[in-house]
Every structure is written in C-alpha cells, then in structure tokens.
Amino acid sequence: MEEQDNDLVLSLGANTHKCSLKTNQTESTPCWSGAMSSGPEVVIVPVLFGLIFLLGMVGNTLVLVVLGRLRPGGRPSRSATNIFILNLSIADFSFLLFxxxxxxTIYSLPEWIFGAFFCKWVHYLAMATMLVSIFTLVAMSVDRYIAVVHAKRSSCIRSKRNAALGVGIIWLLSLLIAIPVAQHQALVSGHQQAPNSSFCWEHWTDGSTAKQTYKVTILVVGYLLPLALITCCYAKVGERAVSRVQTVEKGILRLLTAQTVLLVVAVFLLSWLPHHIITMWAEFGQFPLNNISFTFRIISHCLAYGNSCINPIIYAFLSENFRKACRQVFTCKFFLPPVPAEKLVRIRMENFSTTHSTTNV
Structure with missing residues (x-):
C-alpha cells in the first residue's frame, strides 16, 4: 500500500507538494488535503510550460521547414547530418507535444481527465520520443567523430542509406524499450485519500524489483551511456580539429573548440540530471514532499523540456550553412543576419566539423 501511495503523490504534481509519503500514519498530512488548494503554481507552472512549449515548437518547426525545403535545383538536401538533425527535430517536437x-494539466487539475487510453499512450510515446531524441544525439556525435577522426573512410560510412538505417534502428529500439511504460501505466481510482477521483500512475504488479530494474536500465541506457559516448566523441573531435590548424591560430581555436565541447556536454548533463536524480531517489529512498522538493521537481521538468528547445539552437542554428539556408527560405533580410567575413577562425572551425551542428544544406 505504501508503494501505491508513493506513486500517487508523485503523479499528482502540484497537488501533493505538502504531503507526506507515509500516508498510513495518523500524524501525517493526508495527501488529498493539498489537492484542493489553489496555490500560485496552478497558474505559474502552466504558463512556464506554455512558454517552453511555444519556444520548442517554433524552433523545431523552423528546422523541419528549412531541411524539408527543396534546393534551387529541385532536389531536397538529404545528407547524413541533415537526416540526423531532421530526426532530432521530429523527436523533440513529438516529445514536447506528448x-x-x-x-x-497534472500541475493544474486535481486528477487525470484524459481517460485510460491516453494514460497509457501519452506516457509511452513520451518515453519513446525522449529516447529517440537522446539516441539521435549519440548518433550525431558518432557521425561527427567519423567525419573528423576518420575522414578518409567517412564518405562510405556516412552515407544517406546508413543514416536512414540508423534512424530506423533508433526508433525501433526506443519503441521497444518504452513498452513496459505502456504495460504498467494505468488509470487508477478509488484511492483512500481521493475515492471519487482517477489518477494515472505506474502500477507494477510484479513487485518493486522489476520496477527498479527498469528505472536503472533507463538511467544507464538513456543517460549515463549516452553521456559517456557524447563526451568521448566530441573530445576526440576537438582534439583532432586543433591538431589540424597552424600554430598561430591554435590557441584561439583550442579555446573555441573546448567551449563548444563543454557546451554540448553541459547541456545534455544538466538537462536530464535532475530528472534521473528524482527517479532514483523515489525508487531507492524516500523522496520528501515539501516546498523545496516541489520546486526541484518543477525545475527538473523545465530542464528536460528545455533540452528539446535548445537542441535546434545547438545542432542547427550554430551552423553557418544552416543559417544560409534559413536566409534562402525566409527572404527577409533582417532575419538571421549574416556572419561577418572577418570571423575566419570560427568558420574554419565549422569547416573542420568540430561541432555536431554542421549541416550540408
């Protein structure tokens, strides 16, 4: 019963930030007692999420429009890099949508109002698209590694066919890994603290061991391993890029490369770290439900969603080629002003593909 209470209070969002996990104790505050309160989070959180949603939708839609636009010669641009960026935007777009x-609504309403079908499939698709986004980031880092470190053999490895095959494998793995979410996400009603309300939470009938195993698997496959691969790939890319330039420019380029690599790793690290901390804390400890932890949960949501907003900026808009394509698609001269020609070092860094944002549009 205590495990179900934990799931309940973690699924209620804003409604349980003043509750105790041990609802079976007489001295504990009933979890439902905070559900009917209308604090400022009922308005602030949806507004904040709405801004993140709008920004992410606009950014990813812009990437989809630019990459989907035909070239002047009549052929669409479908390089390996563009295929990965296109897939990343689709995944981020879908993740934000689901x-x-x-x-x-979880932070605004006292119960789940979308029914049993959406309870399962919204959470399933959210997990699947999250994994697709993360796996695509890994694929893009490997793609940059091959392009720079193994440049002589990159033309045959980094083909459009292999990129499309990689995207297919990414989606297949993500959809398979997310299946337990659909199996164990259920619409539950009749809870002792809210007998007339329905909630959407994970219900693992096989016991806590299976649930903990799955959560640890998601942590390793969806965070720790991707973080290690992204860090290693871009560290090698930066090292090789610096070794190719003349001594006069090496100091400046080394600084720019280090900043770029740190930006890539830091964004991924910080975006998903709070989410996994809360997940592990709730599974292997007792996650406190108070104002501080409530704020921490909101921050974790914002950072996770913000990753899908900032990806178009890091992976597309920092590319000179992508900015040129934007100016071709959107003819307004004031949109995305051109980079001054004197910034030679930065352009040379892009030519060496030291960032994953290079696109051959």
Missing part, C-alpha cells in the same frame, strides 16, 4: 500539455 509531455508538456499533459504535464501542465
């Missing part, structure tokens, strides 16, 4: 609106 996460943000529904999570906002």
């Amino acid at each position: 996460c943000v609106p529904f999570q906002a």
Whole structure:
C-alpha cells in the first residue's frame, strides 16, 4: 500500500507538494488535503510550460521547414547530418507535444481527465520520443567523430542509406524499450485519500524489483551511456580539429573548440540530471514532499523540456550553412543576419566539423 501511495503523490504534481509519503500514519498530512488548494503554481507552472512549449515548437518547426525545403535545383538536401538533425527535430517536437500539455494539466487539475487510453499512450510515446531524441544525439556525435577522426573512410560510412538505417534502428529500439511504460501505466481510482477521483500512475504488479530494474536500465541506457559516448566523441573531435590548424591560430581555436565541447556536454548533463536524480531517489529512498522538493521537481521538468528547445539552437542554428539556408527560405533580410567575413577562425572551425551542428544544406 505504501508503494501505491508513493506513486500517487508523485503523479499528482502540484497537488501533493505538502504531503507526506507515509500516508498510513495518523500524524501525517493526508495527501488529498493539498489537492484542493489553489496555490500560485496552478497558474505559474502552466504558463512556464506554455512558454517552453511555444519556444520548442517554433524552433523545431523552423528546422523541419528549412531541411524539408527543396534546393534551387529541385532536389531536397538529404545528407547524413541533415537526416540526423531532421530526426532530432521530429523527436523533440513529438516529445514536447506528448509531455508538456499533459504535464501542465497534472500541475493544474486535481486528477487525470484524459481517460485510460491516453494514460497509457501519452506516457509511452513520451518515453519513446525522449529516447529517440537522446539516441539521435549519440548518433550525431558518432557521425561527427567519423567525419573528423576518420575522414578518409567517412564518405562510405556516412552515407544517406546508413543514416536512414540508423534512424530506423533508433526508433525501433526506443519503441521497444518504452513498452513496459505502456504495460504498467494505468488509470487508477478509488484511492483512500481521493475515492471519487482517477489518477494515472505506474502500477507494477510484479513487485518493486522489476520496477527498479527498469528505472536503472533507463538511467544507464538513456543517460549515463549516452553521456559517456557524447563526451568521448566530441573530445576526440576537438582534439583532432586543433591538431589540424597552424600554430598561430591554435590557441584561439583550442579555446573555441573546448567551449563548444563543454557546451554540448553541459547541456545534455544538466538537462536530464535532475530528472534521473528524482527517479532514483523515489525508487531507492524516500523522496520528501515539501516546498523545496516541489520546486526541484518543477525545475527538473523545465530542464528536460528545455533540452528539446535548445537542441535546434545547438545542432542547427550554430551552423553557418544552416543559417544560409534559413536566409534562402525566409527572404527577409533582417532575419538571421549574416556572419561577418572577418570571423575566419570560427568558420574554419565549422569547416573542420568540430561541432555536431554542421549541416550540408
């Protein structure tokens, strides 16, 4: 019963930030007692999520429009890099679509109102698209590693066919890994603290061991391993890029490369770290439900969603080629002003593909 209470209070969002996990104790505050309160988070959180949703949708839609636009010669651009960026935007777009609106209602409403079908499939698709986004980031880092470190053999490895095959494998693995979410996500009603309300939470009938195993698997496969691969790939890319330039420019380029690599790793690290901390804390400890932990949970949501907003900026808009394509698609001269020609070092860094944002549009 205590495990179900834990799931309940973690699924209620804003409604349980003043509750105790041990609801079976007489001295504990009933979890439902905070559910009917209308604090400022009922308005602030949906507004904040709405801004993140709008920014992410606009950014990813812009990437989809630019990459999907035909070239002047009549052929669409489908390089390996563009295929990965296109897939990343689709995944981020879908993740925001299936996460943000529904999570906002959890913070605003006292119960789940979308029925049993959406309870399963919204959470399943959210997990699947999250994994697709993360796996695509790994694939893009490997793609940059091959392009720079193994440049002589990169033309045959980094083909459009292999990129499309990689995207297919990414989606297949993500959909398979997310199956337990659909199996164990259920619409539950009749809880002792809220007998007339329905909630959407994970219900693992096989016991806590299976649930903990799955959560640890997601941590390793969806965070620790991707973080290690992204860090290693871009560290090698930066090292090789610096070794190719003349001594006069090496100091400046080394600084720019280090900043770029640190930005890539830091964004991924910080975006998902709070989410996994809360997940592990709730599974292997007792996650406290108070104002501080409530704020921490909101921050974790914002950072996770913000990763899907900032990806278009890091992976597309920092590329000179992508900015040129934007100016071709959107003819307004004031949109995305051209980079001054005197910034030679930065352009040379892009030519060496030291960042994953290079696109051959």
